[in-house]
Amino acid sequence: xxxxxxxxxxxxxxxxxxxxxxxxxxxxxxxxxxxxxxxxxxxxxxxxxxxxxxxxxxxxxxxxxxxxxxxxxxxxxxxxxxxxxxxxxxxxxxxxxxxxxxxxxxxxxx
Ligand code: HEM
Numbered sequence: 055x056x057x058x059x060x061x062x063x064x065x066x067x068x069x070x071x072x073x074x075x076x077x078x079x080x081x082x083x084x085x086x087x088x089x090x091x092x093x094x095x096x097x098x099x100x101x102x103x104x105x106x107x108x109x110x111x112x113x114x115x116x117x118x119x120x121x122x123x124x125x126x127x128x129x130x131x132x133x134x135x136x137x138x139x140x141x142x143x144x145x146x147x148x149x150x151x152x153x154x155x156x157x158x159x160x161x162x163x164x
Contacts (some may be wrong), residue, residue: 055100057092071118078115079103091121 063071070088073081078101083090093100106114131139 056096059118061122063115063122068115071115072111073113074101075104076106076108077103092130 066074066088070081072084073086074089078089082093082100
């Protein structure tokens with residue numbers, strides 16, 4: 055029924071999202087500019103109030119955010135590789151230090 059929610063947590067302020075999910079009719083009554091534009095785009099079909107409590111609204115927003123984070127990970131370094139990469143960097147630093155120490159030439163100046 056409603057608009058695609060993909061990316062909605064980055065597209066909207068959190069306080070606005072809370073209100074839209076908890077009390078969408080209240081936003082329309084207040085002539086909120088975003089709500090009015092959405093109402094126009096949905097051919098005047100308003101979102102009904104879902105009757106969720108504050109905790110449930112927070113859980114829905116946390117869920118929506120968690121989906122956004124999953125798409126971020128695909129773009130960057132997959133999180134399961136991060137420990138391997140960090141350990142690799144530390145091992146390289148240690149090997150370099152050991153190599154520098156062991157490979158030091160002693161030169162006698164007479
Ligand atoms: C847990 C359930 C739901 C959540 C979390 C949710 C969330 C949202 C959000 C965040 C928006 C704003 C989208 C944006 O800013 O682009 C929106 C708009 C909208 N939603 Fe929902 N929604 C839910 C259920 C529903 C249901 C059951 C309906 C209809 C049967 C509905 C109909 C609409 C419509 C028509 C809009 C456009 C705004 C308007 O015309 O007033 N939604 N919804």
